[in-house]
Amino acid sequence: MDDRMMKAVLYDRYGGPDVLYVGRVPRPEPGPGEVLVKVRAFSVNGGELSARSGRLRLLLGRRFPKRVGLDFTGEVAAHGAGVTRFAPGDRVWGVLGRTSGFGSAAEYVTVPEERVGPLPDGLDPVDAAALPVATTAVTALRDKAGLRPGERLLVRGAAGGVGNAAVQLGRAYGAKVTGLARAANLGLVRELGAHEAVDHRSVRPADLGRFDVVLDTVGTDLRAFRGLLNPGGRMVTIAFDLSRPVTSLGYIACSALHGRGRVRFFSGDPRRADLDVLARHVAEGALRPVVDRVFPLEETAAAHRALEAGGVRGKYVVRVAAE
The missing domain is CATH 3.90.180.10 (Medium-chain alcohol dehydrogenases, catalytic domain)
Structure with missing residues (x-):
């Protein structure tokens, strides 16, 4: 050969x-x-x-x-x-x-x-x-969000590749972690260190409470999850809505200028x-x-x-x- x-x-x-x-x-x-x-x-x-x-x-x-x-x-x-x-x-x-x-x-x-x-x-x-994809979670939490001990962290897509790493690292960084995932994966999310694991299909975003940091790995409904931020809160997303890319990316860009809490978007490198x-x-x-x-x-x-x-x-x- x-x-x-x-x-x-x-x-x-x-x-x-x-x-x-x-x-x-x-x-x-x-x-x-x-x-x-x-x-x-x-x-x-x-x-x-x-x-x-x-x-x-x-x-x-x-x-x-x-x-x-x-x-x-x-x-x-x-x-x-x-x-x-x-x-x-x-x-x-x-x-x-x-x-x-x-x-x-x-x-x-x-x-x-x-x-x-x-x-x-x-x-x-x-x-x-x-x-290796967990480097994205490190950058999101440490550099983009500046997550601090004692803060409340919401991880969307908590059982996925970046999400499961974010749950583990959020716990290691001293945050109180809530993970959103499918019902079948909630046990895994708790095992990885989440203080609370919630079925994303059983709850409205508005019912989740308030958070200091939101890490989004899904890309949809960004406005609703941005609304969960405490004063001084930070939201980081590594995805955008592929069904409406122009609208989604436009919203992310506008969030830097209007309303409470900028949505930071980045792609790991x-x-x-x-x-x-x-x-x-x-x-x-x-x-x-x-x-x-x-x-x-x-x-x-x-x-x-x-x-x-x-x-x-x-x-x-x-x-x-x-x-």
Whole structure:
């Protein structure tokens, strides 16, 4: 078999999960400042679903084939000139940057050195693939919201990939955490540290009380949840309403100028320092991976289908290669 080629998950047109297939593409070579990672596992993220379905076609264009996969765990296979922190065989994890796009759903991926961190000792690489997205929760709570001990935190989508990490970290940061999730996942949300877990389908936002920080991972009904903020409260969202993108993004922008409590929107773009913080939280026992199900690489389409169906408990992870 030609070792200059590798397996990767591709799609040749926008559409549902069935457009995904495993094909063969040239194996990348690391350039200056880059590491080549042999991928062990990656997780499926909501942004990939939007990209694959065509909702982001104005940004992504119509050049095919396109790739999927945003985060990864694995081992360094080689590195380019100027790399000093990593050597072949090092166990690592990371997230591709905004300019890199998708592509970790493959046997190998090249990544700038600053996008890679050492995998915490004792952490299985398949389980660990559920965690790089937790850098988004760290940024949301620590940097964007400035969450303080004793404050009331509401996490919307508390059983999902970012949400479950936010529940764990909110508790570790000393907040009183309320998690909104499906009824079937309320036990998990409590287990992860929420002081209160509420079925999002059984209560109106107005009945939830007041909060100092609201972290939204859903993107709908932002006005209603913004109305729950105490004076001086902060709301952070990592999503917007894809059924009404212009209206939703417009509301987020206007919130900075009108009414109580600005809605801060951001898209995660983690670097080494963020991954190091994540590793420290894992080492301290404040954060653990939550894996709903593991799929083989050939069933990446099934993993996308499962995430689209809703109700995920943590993350869907795809195993690329065994250790």
